[in-house]
Amino acid sequence: MGAQAARKRILVVEDEDNIAIALDYLMTREGYDQTRIATGAGAVELIRETQPDLVLLDVMLPEVSGYEICQNVRMDPGLNGVKILMMTARGSAMERRKGLAMGADGFISKPFELKVLRAEVRRILAGEPALDTLPPGAARHA
Known part of the structure; x- marks a missing residue:
């Protein structure tokens, strides 16, 4: 792996130990x-x-729910640079819209495939918009 100027710092807010352990392993x-x-x-x-x-x-x-945390972070101007990827076992379209409306940069349903999570983390850290938030007519090339 190439030398990075600064390693990206990720905070996992997750109450289920098995999921947190998997995320720790993957992120490390x-x-x-x-x-x-x-x-x-x-x-x-x-x-x-x-x-x-x-x-x-x-x-x-x-x-405290993840939605409340997301909203509190978005209301704090000192935290503008913090990106948020929300995770839920109830991955309905309504939940996703609610998360993105609260200011999340991405929304992923559990259980998630590791490659999907990895791609989302990379996308968000690179500052790219979510696929479904691109303006109409904007093509995303694979």
């Missing part, structure tokens, strides 16, 4: 520095303290 293997918090409470404060490049944010969390 991809060359990212990652930290985890298991509850919604304290997540926004941790985001403020650590200023991660990307937050992998579960929607269903104990205490």
Whole structure:
């Protein structure tokens, strides 16, 4: 892997240990520095303290929902550079629209394929728009 000026920092907000362990393994293997918090409470404060490049944010969390966390991050001008990828087991189109409306940069349904997650993380960190948020008529070439 080529030398990076700075390793990207990822914060995982996920209460299920098995999913968090899989994400830790994948993100570390991809060359990212990652930290985890298991509850919604304290997540926004941790985001403020650590200023991660990307937050992998579960929607269903104990205490505070992922939607609330996303909204709080988006309302804080000091956190403009923080990207958010929301994850949920209830991956309906309505949930996705709600997440993107709250300011998420991406939305992925669980269980997810690792290659899909990896592609989404890379897309968001590169600052590319989600496929379904491209303006009408804009072609995305594979």
